[in-house]
Amino acid sequence: MLDNAKYDQINPPSRLLMGPGPINADPRVLRAMASQLVGQYDPAMTGYMNEVMALYRGVFKTENPWTLLVDGTSRAGIEAVLLSVIRPGDKVLVPVFGRFGHLLCEIARRCRAEVHIIEAPWGEVFSPDQIEDAVKRVRPRVLLTVQGDTSTTMLQPLEQLGEICRRYDALFYTDATASLGGNALESDAWGLDAVSAGLQKCLGGPSGSAPVTLSARCEAVIRSRKCVEEGIRTAEHRDGDDEMIYSNYFDLGMIMDYWGPERLNHHTEATSMLFAARECARLLLEEGLDAAIERHKLHGGAMLAGIDAMGLEVFGDRRHRMNNVLGVVIPTGLDGEQVRQMMLNDFAIEIGTSFGPLKGKIWRIGTMGYNARKDCVMQTLSALEGVLNRLGFAGPRGAGLQAAWDHYQREQPS
Template sequence: MRTYKDLSPSLRTIMTPGPVEVDPRVLRAMSYPILGQFDPEFTELMNETMEMLRDVFQTNNQWAFPIDGTSRSGIEAVLVSIIEPGDKVLVPIYGRFGNLLVEIAERCGAEVAIIEQEWGAVFDPIDIITAIEREKPTIVAMVHGETSTGCIQKFDGIGAACREVDALLVVDAVATIGGVPVKTDEWLLDAVIGGTQKCLSVPSGMSPITYNDRIEAKVMRRKTIERGLREKGAPISSVKAVASNYFDLGMLQDYWSPKRLNHHTEATTMLYALREGLRIVLQEGLEERFSRHKRHEAALVAGLQAMGLTLYGDPLCKLPVVTCIRIPSGVDGEDVRSMLLNSFGIEIASSFGPLKGQIWRIGTMGFSCNQKNVLHVLGALEATLHWYGVDVSVGKALQAALAVYAHKREE
């Protein structure tokens, strides 16, 4: 019989747009004893997790709970639960993950209307509002922070425009929740989907969501109609049922409500992890956490520019937790990434689609977002580029970053 050595993953400095390094306190929480999913001690942990999610999503919504699965599970749960065949869904696309929203909507039988912005920029909110007024969609689905391009979209007036035509506004905030402000109620967002493996510094495996009574009304209307048709013996083809059992918000609500109706076996250790991650976020304080992400972003950007590298994308819409860099001509971007990983234990990301081979992406998210990591990646990247013959300003990157840190401490 073949024998296997003990599991011992290498220690990495993970500076990608996700996943990121997990806070040690979260890892410790995941080692705690398992409780049954209906144990009163565990259901109280569920209640506390919902309370903390409301604070992090900056909402008073009744519904704020995690979907068991990666970030895409939360997106699918919301969309499959509210899209009925024939609904018109408007998707503004300015990166890869807008295309994902289109694909899911099409699979649900929606009529999809698209507006597109060149990668590296975002929409003027007026352009989205104009499209809403023109298309009069049932649902508008948008990305808040596009990790594929390092850009962040403003929502000025978009929520109000959706209310004017009675459209539901669904927002993918997977990359931004816990790192930059996501003002669910103030921006009139009807449903927001977050991720654990980015700014929350929790392993991938859950997707926190929140939604308001407008979303709930559509979910419950579908549930009532479906039940009535089935009771009348209507053929299944005539029932506009939610396409998924596992991702049916109507059923999940019953599970996360005081009813505690069994739907699935809860991922106990992941709930421990999420609860601890949220506790850490709120202990730090949302405003301080947002400021921390901006501070380390500023140091990273200063160092990269002092090195002589060029940033990618419009600086006016830069996502604070992801920095994109144009790969210098004459160097293989994958060779650089390999050397960073194998010689320095640092992982940064490449890109895909039209940006494949053109940019690197460095994430400064959650627990990975700290001075040690920023200085480490700057020093390692400078040394690696110098090794491959790229003309960089040796020694200037770390000095520029240190100057930012010194200035921020004096403020």
């Protein structure tokens, strides 16, 4: 028998999430998630699905009809696109400048692609010429990019890559999980064929739904693929073995048939997450996409000013940092994890660590989504300064807050 004394009602501690994501969800998104469920083919439900498609066209800045949700975290969106587009043996090119470029490589290899990599030192990004040189040499069928890699806090410029991909007949994909809503992304104007994202960063929602947009070129590739249903292979399947999509759940062709006018049953839509995704997009477009990007730039700039004034070193090429995440080099002699634990335990503020070669070397501080606000920036700087002073870091006292105030006064004069 269940010991009820062990399992109280869920009541998580109050935290201010100022790491690289997830962040605190906007209360309006949480309220939308609390809405009652309706049937999967109720006209109200299919109406909401159509509204989600329309709203995310605005978020992605696209006219793509196939702009929809993949049920699952942002990685589900990545996997759905790659599994549905990459054929076994396809050459793909991945410019890797952080942890999530390596993730694209891993998933592409599971799709049995021939993966080609170019690498930049962590903290740097690629020039268009570097990517064009690699495209010219490799002649990939797909270019796989990450726009904003939170492991390094860098933002890869994408504006010129679509034209390069068109000239060399390559599909152009980007993972915009960490960047969408807080940094410029122009799906149509930049020639992107597929973009996937998540809710838990600049969009101000919880993890669990992956918005995706697909161009007509991408749709044609997906529609040309065959699925394998329940593991049964027909003669047709054997003849076209290289064209199979082996995943049922992540087969975007089937998901498109579910979201399209046919409404062919594929899965039971994650209704509460659809409500969350709809509210995230509605709030973003209500604010105005350009205004939201400027908000992220404002508060990210204030955090940067405060960190500089405290005598801390910022990681990476400042010209290419994301608006919404800042890498801070952990000072020599300080235990970075001790600082994080004191921030969490004494101030209820979470900041992030990093991965791979940066593990234990930088903190990652986010100012994104619902937490891209002045009060969140000021609380975080105040707490960080207090912890560092407590641990003997000899920075100028109070300088971080004053610099942030000065930044706000300059950028938002009353």
